[in-house]
Ligand SMILES: Nc1ncnc2c1ncn2[C@@H]1O[C@H](COP(=O)(O)OP(=O)(O)O)[C@@H](O)[C@H]1O
């Protein structure tokens with residue numbers, strides 16, 4: 001078995017007085033999609049931010065065997081980690097084109113892929129990103145990382161608040177992204193999880209409470225309900 | 238009528254001086270939330286650097302004056318970069334400590350300059366045309382006023398082009414909006430910040446030579462005195478907004494001149510009143526905080 005692309009061991013995050021992550025550990029194999037699941041407020045976003053160096057943490061984080069814990073965020077990205085944050089965080093005052101040019105790092109040139117996935121963006125390069133719809137903003141946020149040759153993409157709730165049709169488009173784009181990079185996907189929409197994810201890691205109260213095959217987890221209605229609070233049958237469309 | 242023109246041009250020129258200091262403070266705050274209280278001292282350093290280059294006395298030629306402007310600009314930029322690398326950067330993430338250290342630096346720089354150059358004002362050298370007056374609608378206006386306005390307009394234009402057309406400008410505009418997301422795109426924002434600091438210091442240093450020719454003299458507290466008004470300007474304009482800073486600088490300069498003339502001495506007070514009014518009505522300043 002080859003070494004994992006991402007390995008997180010005994011990760012702790014304390015913010016203010018609260019102990020938010022309490023020894024999170026999991027591995028992400030090269031290739032495919034690993035779903036990071038759990039109810040609201042269990043620490044999924046904090047875990048991703050800790051890997052990105054956006055919140056202070058203790059524990060070890062390795063990327064392809066090399067420690068990245070404690071490195072500065074920009075340096076972690078330069079090692080091949082792309083980040084699609086929970087609330088998209090497009091630069092509202094910049095145009096779509098400026099958002100993309102800003103994100104494009106030296107040597108990267110995946111404009112064809114990006115415009116193939118999101119033809120909508122090509123038509124709106126001059127539009128202020130703040131005036132885009134939520135779905136279009138998510139496309140910008142995804143396009144920003146897909147432009148680059150990242151090994152690992154951390155994608156936090158990309159379908160949150162989107163119309164069903166747009167959820168499908170975003171899932172299509174994620175499927176394509178998974179062909180060229182390894183994905184860690186935080187996702188509440190269990191249909192999207194079932195479609196994309198191979199492995200699943202489930203958090204609860206700042207700890208990993210389950211790891212295993214995503215399809216097997218979702219097939220077990222009882223387990224899914226206990227861990228995630230909802231079952232496959234009533235998950236959002 | 239002639240008085241109005243005189244007050245308007247003088248007010249604009251004063252606003253120009255405010256802008257030359259305020260632009261750097263505003264951008265640095267917008268990008269990194271560093272409020273640099275030593276920024277006024279950078280202007281003073283620029284003014285004295287120009288003074289040193291001019292030494293010889295009397296009027297200087299235009300060529301020599303250009304050298305003075307260059308020396309002031311360079312000295313301001315240098316002072317800013319050294320400050321950023323030695324004092325601001327080690328305290329990264331601790332904005333309160335950064336603020337305090339710049340307050341201390343400002344006091345120390347003024348004391349140092351007093352020690353080196355004496356605390357008395359010294360006559361400042363300008364080319365003949367800067368001291369000569371031009372008649373406009375009956376009022377005699379000195380060349381140094383037009384110089385201040387012209388230089389500030391050029392600096393504003395240059396900064397706008399820099400922000401709009403360069404990669405660093407793009408990074409800065411994005412960083413003012415959401416700095417951590419810029420780093421999460423793989424960009425070292427701190428490097429852009431050093432550049433912002435250098436550019437701001439350059440503008441302040443240039444402003445020092447302009448202030449010298451505007452006031453006809455230089456003294457160790459010139460920059461720190463102007464700094465207070467620059468601070469008011471950026472709060473009114475909306476911290477981090479370059480356009481807001483420019484508009485507010487003009488507003489404050491004009492208000493001060495007109496009220497000081499027509500309501501003997503309340504000009505300075507009125508600036509504070511304007512500040513209070515803006516803070517009450519629009520706490521974020523007249524302009525939204527975008528580096529545009
Ligand atoms: N900056 C913060 N300060 C204090 N508490 C926080 C902060 N960020 C997150 N939390 C808390 O940490 C817990 C985990 O949050 P988060 O990682 O966003 O959960 P999830 O993404 O799984 O919904 C929540 O209880 C949240 O309130």
Ligand SMILES: [Mg+2]
Nearest residue numbers: 044045046086
């Ligand atoms: Mg979350």
